[in-house]
Each structure stands twice: as C-alpha cells, then as structure tokens.
Amino acid sequence: MSVDNYKKRDEQKKAQKKRKKGRVKFLFKLIGSLFLISIISLIVIAAIFEKQIAGMVINTLNKQLKTDLQVSEASLSLIWKFPQAAVYLNDAKIDGVGGQEEKLLDVKSISLQCGTLGLLMGDYNFTSISINEGSLFIYSDEKGHVNYDIFKSSAEKTETDESTDLNLSISDATLSNITIHYVDKAAAYDIKVRASSADFAGDFIIDNEINANQHTMTSYAELFSEHITIGETTYMKGTNLAYNGSVDLDLAAEIYSFDNIKLYIEGNQFNMHGSVKKVDKGTEYNLLFDSKKALLGSLMQLIPEQYAATLGQFESYGKLSFNARVNGISSKRIAPIVEVQFGLKDGRITHPNMAGSMKNVNFDVHFTNGNGIDDQTAKLKLIGFQANLNNQPINLSWEMVGLENPTITMGLDGKIPLDAVYGFFGNTVTEGSGWIEIAQLSLNGRLKDMTSMYRIPRVKLNGLVNFNQAHLLVNNVPTNIETGELSLDNNAFNVTNLTFKTAKSDMVFNGDFQNILPVLLSDSLNSQNAKLTFQASLNSQKMDLDELLAIGGGHTAEEIEAAAVEDQDSLKQENFERRAYRTSFLKGTFITNIVELQYGNVLAKNFNGAVEFDKSVMQLKGVKVDAMDGLFELNSKIYFEKEPRLELFLDCNNIDIQEFLAQLDNFGQDVLTAEHLRGRLKSLIKVNLFLDSLGNFKNEDLFVVADVEITNGELINLKMLEGFSSFIKMRDLQHIAFTKLKNQFKIEHGKFILPAMFIQSNALNLVVGGQYSFNHDLDFKIKINAGQVIANKFKRYNPDKTAIKARQQGLFNIYARIMGNLYGDYDYKIGPKHSKKFLDAQLSQELPAITNTLRAEFAKNNNIEASQPTIQPLAQPKEWEDIPEYNGEEGDLEYIDGF
Template identity: 35%
Template structure:
C-alpha cells in the first residue's frame, strides 16, 4: 500500500500542486506564488502531503503579507484518485506573517473574495468543479515570525519563534476550537511606550465558535506572560457594527515583581530585578460594546497583603507591604471619566514605616491627589537613581505630611502653580551617597514646602574635602520636577540662597560630575562608549542649569583647585538660562584677585572670564598654576609682585574635552621689583653681558600686554630695563616650543658691559642712547635649536606689527573691563639715533 501511495503521489504531484494553487487563487483578490511543488507520503502516511516551497502571498496593499519556506497541505491519500481532493490540514513553517493596518483602517489581510465577487473566466473551474475541497481540521504554524503594524492605532508588535496549533471542525459553522501557542515578543510599541521586550508569551485555549452568530465563548483559556498566568472567562460577540465583550480576568499565580516586568521598557532599567512574595491577586473585567462611538467598561484591581520586596538596588528588604490599587474607566468609559487609585500603601524598611496614597482622576486632564508620610531610608532608594557610580547609600529622610493636590497641567506651569495645594517637610539625618570612593552627606537640614515656595533651613552638605551650609528659598520647584525635555513649559527654578563654606575642594567635587580617567578606563573595559558617557554627563549638567534662575551669595573661607589654594572668597553666583555669572574677591598666591566671569553650559560649554590680579606673588602664581604646562620659564626662575588684567576665553567640546586650539587669553601685566634667576635662555646673551650678571637679573617696573591664541603666546614689543641689560624685545612662542624673538640692544652698553666688573647691587642700567648705535637681532627656531640673525629690517617690521597687536589687545581689554588701560612706550633715550641708521648690525654676536 505504501509503495502504491508513493507511485500515486509521484504521478499526480505536479497536477495536484497546480490544482491546489489554482483553488487558493480562486479565493484570493491577490496572488499566491510558489517556487516549486513536491509531494511526500512516507513521513505523513496514511495521508499525503503537498508541499508548496518558496511561498509568497501578496497583501491588499501590494506588499508581502506572508512568506514561508514551506506550506504543507495534508491530503486524504485515496482522494487523489477521485475528482475531489480533500485537504485535511495545513502546516506553515519557517517564514514571516506581516500584518499592516494603514491610517484609514484598511488591512492588508483583506484579500479574500466575498460571496458576491463574480467568477472570471480565468477563475472558473475548467474541469467542471473538480478542484480540491479544502476542509481543514487542523492548522499549525512552525517557527514563524509575526509583524503587526497598526498606523491608525499607533501600535507595532514583533514576535519570533511563533509556534501555534489550531484544531476544530472548521468546515462547520459551529465548532469547538482548541488552540495552543508559544512565542517570544521582541517588543510591543503602543504610542511612544515599549512593552514586553524579550518576554515569553503563550496561551492554551478552548473556545466554542458560532460563525453564524459571530460569537466566541471562552470555556477554558489561560494566558501566560512570563511567569504570570491569567484565567479568562466570558464571551465575545461580533456584529457588523460592534464587538461586544463580556470577559473576566483573574490571576492567583503571579506576583508584584512579575507584573512590574510588564511595565514599559524605560521603567525596567532600575526595576527589572525586583523579587516579591505575598498574597497577590489581580482581577479585571471587560464589558460592553466597542465601536467607533463607544468603548467597553474596563475595571481592574490589584491587592497585595503581607508582601516582601527585594532588589539588587536596595540594601535590605521592604517588609509587610500592603496596598490596594484600582482602575475604572468610569461612567462614560473614556479617558475623561477614568480614574486610578492606590490606597493604604504601607511598608517597613529597617523597621521604619512608610505610607502613601495616590488618586488620579480624568486621564485627559489628570487631577492628582498624592500624600506621603514616614521614613525613607536612603539605602532603599539610592539604587534607583540610575547612576552606576553610586555604590552605596545610608541615613534617612523623614517625610512629614507631604501632600500634592491639583491638576497636572497646573503643576507643570509656573503661571498656574499657585492653584496647586502643596505642603510638607523633608528632614535629613545623616543621609549620604557613596559616589565611587567619596561620600556626599546631607548631615542635617530641613526642606519645607509651602505652596510654590521651598524653604531651605540649615542644610549642611559634607562632601569630599568640603563643608557647605545652605540657607534660602526657592520657587517653582514642582514645575521643574515635572519638567522633561519635551514638556518643560519654560519652567525655571527661582532661588535666593546663601552659601557658607569652611572648606571647598573643587577638584574632588568636580570629579563627581565629570568622567575621569579611571571611570573612562572602567567603561572601556566593559565596552561602554566613553565618548557617549562624557556627552551624557555634559547634557545632564546642561539640562540641570537650564532650570536655574537665581543667586547664591557665597562666603568661602578656604578652597583649592588643583595646586591653587585660596581663602576669603566673597561674592555671588548668578544662574540664568544655562549661564552662571560669578563675581567676587579672593585672596590667593600672596595677593588679591577680583573675579568677574561667565560660564555658559551648552552642548559645547565655554567660559568668558575677567581676572584682576593685585600684588600677586609671581613665583606662587607660576607654581600653583603648574607653570601653565611648560618647563621653559618656571616658578624657580621668577620673583616679584604681579599686577594684571587678564581676559580668558576657554572652550570645551560636547564630550567635555578642553579645546586648547580655541583658547584665547588677553592680558595687561605689570611686574614690580621683578627678578629672573637661572633662566637658561638668558645664557645666549653672554655675548653682551657677563654670565654672572645673567644668573640673577633684576627688573624695574616691567609692563606689557600679551595674547595667547592659536596655540601661541604673542609678546608685543616692550622695553626691559635690568641690571644686566637694557633691550627692546617682541616675539612669539608656540605651545610646541617654536620661537621667534626680535630684540634691540645698545652697542655702547654692550661694550661697557663686556669690560665692567660684576655689580652685586643688581642696579638697573640706565636707558640712554648716548654714545653709540642700536643693534637688532632675530632669534628663530626652537627652544633647543635656534639661530640668531642680525636683521634690522626684520626686527623693525616685527616691532611695528606688534605695536598694532598691542593696541588691539589694549582695545579688547578696555572693552572687557570697561576701563582705560595705559600703554608704556620705549623711553625716548632708548630710541634709534637717526644719524647712526646706516651703521651695520653685524656686531659682537657669538653663537
């Protein structure tokens, strides 16, 4: 018999395949195409199988509806010998079903001809009605992919590993349908929310189907979502105009933690590892008609008693948790009449009680009523901040009668916030976060909320190397809390506060806000994009400062930044629209500084600062500034007191990297009683001066301008009067140690210095031109390899250009500081003697 079956199928394979395809296409408004057809009988005996390979079925929108590696039709073996071939079941395997509903509600699966569709000559049965009779009793999907897109409802679902079976007397109008399915959800996007990422789903259902009445009665139905199991009872009935629901859902085999896993994707980052126990019950019902005009009644209730909640993000267990949560879409079965309530939430953490309640009415225009009272241990909540650098938390925050009541739309708008009822207190008791290896502690203090005003009383912040005390008040706290990148409504946190600080370690505090080298290395080891991490930190800081509008009056007794140490800072910090303006006075480096600057917190931050130095010790200035990153002229070479006005323009990229190429600094400096000691470059002037004189050079009042830009230091032409040598000099010095210095010396002084004895008093040389002519030299090359050329024309040209640069710097500084800044010219007695202009510069230089 088996051999006979094989022979029969081999004879009829091609004809049967064509007849099945033709019969299917007769029922479709689109086309089914097949790559090839084969038949098998051994694996399906006593039935035969017609296998359509490489199947493509087009949808109503001219896109592919179904692709499958194989569709196998199971046939009655002996019906192959009759005019009517009977198809019993079908298996669709290794493919994808793509369902699409466009914005007009048209579905791409609407491809079956109606009873009224007339037969065309091409679709009429040419054999007088001998086509296959497809009378299915079973259908199966094997390893399929499902893609569902509903543009009208803004929904998109993708699932993989779809395996399903359907059985029943499908040829009858009334039958029992048995079906099972398992699948893995890639995602389910509803609006802008993503649900069920990577979740295992399934069902086991027995449903009575009445096709004539359009009714489906759920006899035994179980839905499984991960480890949640829901029992479904009731019925669904469809008519031309409506779908009527009468369904009841309940679950006694689930947990709060499992339900949390069903939340939208963005909430799962800090909540996905929740574990829970306790008496947890979920009930829901769906009753009424669904059509274009009305929605069914939806009610849901969740209860938890004697619960325990744990998480890797919590240092301990929340115990004895109980609450009741309900949802009801209300009288009109719409968002407008919907309400959500959490009643009698209670829980104990380390024997500390926390209670809260929440009522939300009208989801179109939410009316919120929130209340909270009790102890919030920092160890319970620090892990949910979402910053991996936070390693630990401790202490507690006592919440006293915190209430928030009003319309959400009023809460997010500063112009309506006075309509919101708000009040309560937060009292801190040794509440701390351990950020990497540093502790940041709110030692004590109270935040009191009264309507739109938040009062800060004796709030002590102990940070790394820092002790700060805050007092003041803030406004618009609630609109700022509810603000986000899409819906900020122009919220600004207005504040007036006083900051008193005994010590302030800026290095260690700033390290907490930026990505340092250690964190960057750890991120790279974990294959985390370090640049993205840096960019995120910059954007977080930008977002925070965008909400700030107010003034800190600051008094800082002692502070440090890198090697810089200062004291007695008195000034103000003003914030507005991503800008921080700082003004104040401080003592540092043996002198006094007046600071007036603006920091702009943008995607690419930048700084504009005006610094006035008064009697600053130049040795300390170089030492604490770490010699500005160079080792040619250092603090070991300098003595004297510095007066200066300096304008600084500094820039960073979106990752927080300092842009040295864009750095620009303008300065006007005056050095009183200055000394230059053991400066190696000065030994090159030994042609003019005795080496001993060059080892310690004492200046009179030295004044000039300078500019740093394009990675160069520009020194405009200036006159230097010292014990060793008088000269006029200008030059450029790059950050790569390339130099171009131009100088003028007096020949008479050169000759005198060659023969005179060493002067231990270090008395400056007189500035005079009497008795000889001036010499002009250009020093070009690098610090380690340079040439000296005698060239009056080159020196004179550079002096003229640098005079123009000097006046440009002067004008820019006067604009920044709003004051007149005087220039110091070369003394009259030092200027070139016209009658000696023709004398050669080739004189007395040895290199």
C-alpha cells in the same frame, strides 16, 4: 519410556523449533522487504507527482490571491509526515496589497498536508498547515486600508480560472518561530509578538462563503511580547505570554465566545471567560478576568513601559486577589467600561533595588475608566497602604482622577531607611544609611499644572522632610547630610541648615527654592523649560570642586580609566552632557563664603561673592579671593555645554607669577610657562578658554588679552634667547633678572602675539616684539642698547643679577631678528632693516590696538558691582628711545654680527 524414545522426542522438538524460527525469520524478511518497497514506492510516487501536485497547490493559491505567492522551491514528501502527505513551499513570500515595502508573509517554509491514500486516489484535500521561521506583517493605514485583503471575491474570479480537484479545508494550523507585527495607524496600535510555538485546531476554510458557519477553535500559544504600543504608551515590553483554551466562533454573526481561557503572564495564571461580538454601533465586549494565584510582579507587567523598569520588578508574597471586567460597546466615540480590583493582605513585597523587604503589607487598588466616554472620569485609587520597612512604618494614600491630565491626590508619612532604598537612586549610589523622615506630606493638583512653570501655583504641596544622619556613597564619594529640614509650602521650598559633608568638603545651605515639582517631573528634553529658581546662601570651611563634580558628574575618573580604551571617550562625553542637562534647571544666586577652595591645581582662600546660575551658565560676580600669594577680583562665566567654555576677567594684585601659571596649567600653552618666569604680578587679564567634548584644551580657540606688570622678575632658561649667546654671556641669558617688566599681549589663533616688551635686566636693556606659535614657530624683532652689550661682554658674570641701569646715552642701539622653529632650524640676523620698521609700527600701531582691545573686552564685563579698571596705553620708556644723532638712514647705522 526407553532412552531411544527420549532421544527421538528431543530431536523432533528441535526440528519444530528450527522450522518455527525459520518461518519468523522469513516473516521479518517479508515485512522488511515490503516496508522497503513501500518507502521506495512512496519516494518514486512523490518524485513522479511532485511537480504536478506542488504546482497545483501554488496555482490554486495564486488563483485565489490578488498578489502572487513566491517560492524558491516546492517539493512533495510522502514519508516525513506519514500517513499524511506534505507539500513543502520553501522561502515563501506573499506581498500585501497597498504597496507596503514589508511583505505580508515572509517565511522559511510552509507545509500543507493531506491523506496519502487520498492523494494517491486523486483526492487533494489539504487539512493541515505548518508555517515556520519568518514574519507576518499586518497593516492598516489611517483610512482603514489594509494590506491583508489578498483573497479574491467570487465576483473577482474570472471565467478563465479553471476548477481543480484540489481543496484547502484547513482544520489544523501550526506556527513555529513566527514574528507577528500588527500596525493600525487609525487606532494607533503597534503590536509585535513572536510565536515560538502556536497550535490552532478548527475549520480554516479559505473560501469565506463556505467558512460562514459555527465551530470551535482550540488553541495554545507560547508568545514573547516585544512591545504592545497603544497611542504613545508602550506595555509588556519584553514579556513572556501564553494562553490555552477554546473559542466558539460564529463567523456569520461575528460572535466569539470564550470559556475558561487560561492566560499566563510571566508564569502567572489568569482565567478569562465571556464574549466579543459585532453590533451595529461597534464591538460589544463582555469579559471577566480573575486569579487566585497572581503575583504583584505579573500585574506590574501590564503597566506602561516608562514605569515598568522600576515598578515592574516588584514581587509580592501573600494573599493577592485579582478580578477585572470589560463590559460595553467599543466604537470611535465610546470605550467599554473597564474595572480592575486587586489587593494584598498581610503580605510581603520585594524589589531587586530594595535591601530586605516590606513586611505586613496591606493595600487595595481600584481602577475604572469611568463612563467610557470622557477619560476624565477614569479613577485609580490606592487605599490604605500600610507597611513596615526595616521596622519603620510607612503609610501612603493615592488617588488619580483622569488619564490624559489626571488630578492627583497623595498623602505620605513615614521614616525611610536609606540602607533599604538607596538602590532606587541609580547605579552611581552604592551604599546608604540613616533616615529621611517625612511628616504629613500632601499633594493635590493636576499633572499638567505640576509640570508647568506657569500653572504650578495652582498645585497644593505641603509637608516636612528631615534628614537624620543620612549617608550615601555616590560615585565612590562618601556624602553625608547630617541635619537639615525641608519645609514645603505649596510652590515654596525652604531649606534650613542643610549640612552637607564629604571627605574634602563641608557646606551649610539656607535659602528659598521654587518649582521643585516641575523640575522633578521634567522630561529628558526639559521641553517645559522647568527652572529651579532660588535665593540661597552657602557657607563652607573647605570645598573641593573636583570632588563635588565627581558626585554629580556620572562616571568617576577611576571608572573611565578602568573602561576599555574605545569606551573612555564616550564616558567622558556623557559626563559633560549630564552636567549640562542638570545645570539647565538652575536659575538663582548663592551668596558664598568659602574659607578654603580647591579646583584642580587652583588653591584659594576667603572666597566671597555671588555665584549665579542660569541656562547652564555659572557666573561669578564680584568675587574676591586670596590665592597664589596675592589678591584676585574675579568675574567669570562657565558654560556647561557638551563642549564647555570659560570667559574669565581677572584683576590680579601682587600675585606670585610662577604659582599663577602653574595652577592655571599655563593656559594650555608651553611658550612661556611657570618654569621660565618668577616675580610678582599685577595684571588685568581676559581669557576665553574652550574645551572639547573630552575635556581637552582647544588651543587654536584660546583667546587671552592682558595688561601685565611683573616686578622683581626673572626669566629662566627661555630657549628663544639662546641665539644671542654669541655676543651676550650665556649664563646671563639662562637666568635674566629684571627690575620691572611692563607688557600688553594677546594669545589668539594658536599664537602668542607680543607687540612690544620692555625689559631692564642684568644682561641688557631691550625691546622685544613679534609672535610665537604653539607649534614653536617664532618670529621676534629685538632692539638692544649696544653700548651696554659691549660694556658688559667683557665683564665677569654677575651672580647677583642686578639690573643694568637704563640710559639713553651710549654708543648706539642695535636691532636683531630671530625666526624659524625653536626645536628645529632657526636663525637670527642683526641690523635695522630686519627689525626697526617692524618695532616702530608695533610701538605706534599694535600697542594702541592691544590697549583698545583690553578696554573693549573689559567693557563687556557687565558686572555693575565690580569697579571698572583703568587701562593705560603702554609707551616706550624715554631711556629706550633711539638717540637723536643716530636717527639717520638705515644704511648709515652700524651692524654687529657677533663678538
């Protein structure tokens, strides 16, 4: 073949390829054009028929409903579900019947789907439905009236209801993010689950007359259980659930048959098969459950909420078998028989609060609800529990007969290592070591008897508990129980040489306690008024009450300081509330012998006396203690309430007054403080002190009444005396020494009330009366021996501060008044018209009134062991009285305006 022929052939082939390529390109253009035309056509058709078809759907539904379907917008799409057409009902709401406030259905969208071709040909047969984003509320009241009876019966449909070509024969339904809340008041059910995704395939004809047939529904759902509450018990709170399988439905006979339904609880698979059917006497159940892959944690999701927080976190590794059956009729009088069995062989159990794991675990659990009629025939048994925890053996048996008021029989032996289990004691415990040894602990009795103060003697509780170098770190405070034995003899609980030590405290307890079970099993409100009654002794070489309160107080000072400012107050309040709750259980007496005691700034030695607890009140009776370089006899009541308060009776003998005020924080006032006063105190003092819920002093509520005698005393830098510096040496006023100060006073309503005070000092002899508010407002009246003032005004400063001898004879007595605000504007006036009548009234009326108040307050101290103090009325010394020749009219008396 010649070269020209080859060229012609190549040109022919190229021409063929070009023509073929052109035809393909044309075909693509044609298809694209048709597709574009189709889409445009579908859009146009949808726009033309949208109102008609969407309106027809809404009207058809509303004709069959007793309540109205409400939507914000209805639209038709022939594209998004192609080849299906879809009607979208946005913001759809349906009210239930019965007047419930919550809507039966409230969702973001409902879409109904049918064939596009059929729709175009006028065949409106909707076969699929999708419901998205919203809630379904199903309710039944105490009388069985329901909110979902919203479809009209055939008799209820009126003749005016026109027939339409629209047919709702739903065979496929989808739920997406729908919360289903089911409440049945009569059966005491409250179930709330969220369906993140659920698909149902079957026949869902709305017309029940058509729907009375036999068919199969296939379903798959992924659910989240917010709660399943039956009666007062909540199950599966916050639990992930799922199921997959088919149900044979015979709606006419009301028979539902399950074949190999797979249930998933927290990822663990269970198989279910059987049937549920309606019978004359009620509902008959015949269901079987089994699993070969279940874990203990998934089974624990089935237990009540109050136990799930702890027990629900146990996980098992090993051969865990499970099977259960539900068989029988359910009605108002009878329940079906429920039997559950599961067990673990040579397994291992873990828990987030447990360090390490229990190994070589063997046990069987059997449960039955009995005959289904009487709940006292129900039985739960834990058989042959054996395990090793940190190489220490534990043996446990448990049987519970009855549900509402079960009879419990338990046996326990073992050596519990605290380094493994301290996590179960709460988040305040962060470390543990040592052992608790339990020997032959046995329990038998009814639960209601165990929680009742009156029926607890019917319960049998025996055994021994020993502590062996037990250590716990509680609120960052190291606590140790080095030795000690607890002996249980029914309701008696004997403590022998329980040695408790911390960094700053040591204690040895001995005594007899009762009602340990009612206290341990009490509810959060202590509704049974459980009391731990006791008679015990407490011996200690040193005790720091702040440290001990930190152990049981909840939140430590460091934790509160580290918290956000807006949270600190609530943490402090929680501490007070927790302290009040715990002390509410205590009723008894400790006979104490404490060598060294510290509480806040108070330091004491040889604390001996009785400490009683009752109703969240700690009472100290006849306590004698060495403190502040003197001797106290102390009787007090401390009320552990949300806002704590203190009632204190003090008999002080030879106390260092400076230490007294400093250690007691000046009783929360700053008028006369430890910086101002020196001397030795002999006093009777009654104090009512109040704190708010944050531990701050409530100054306005503080009440103090006192009979005070201070010897060899000194007043230092008392600001209110500076007003006399114009006629008394300032150096003397800044440091007044006195031989004896005898006084009675009270603090009330935020005021320091001083009827009269007699001072024999190095500067002058005087009588002072008046009041001083905690906001520093003052009003004092003063009587001064003028002769001594004049005589000493020109003397040199007395560095030894020897008191001036009191004498009646002299020139005359003068009167003065100081008033105003100590740190603002204040003034003084000289002359009897400002002070004499006031002081006379104080001496004749207010002083006796204070004396009577003291006697009345100390009469309230009902401690029969304490000696009743003798309270003498306070009178003006003879040397302080006005001399007779100057008892004329006030206008005849001489005034001094200063020097």
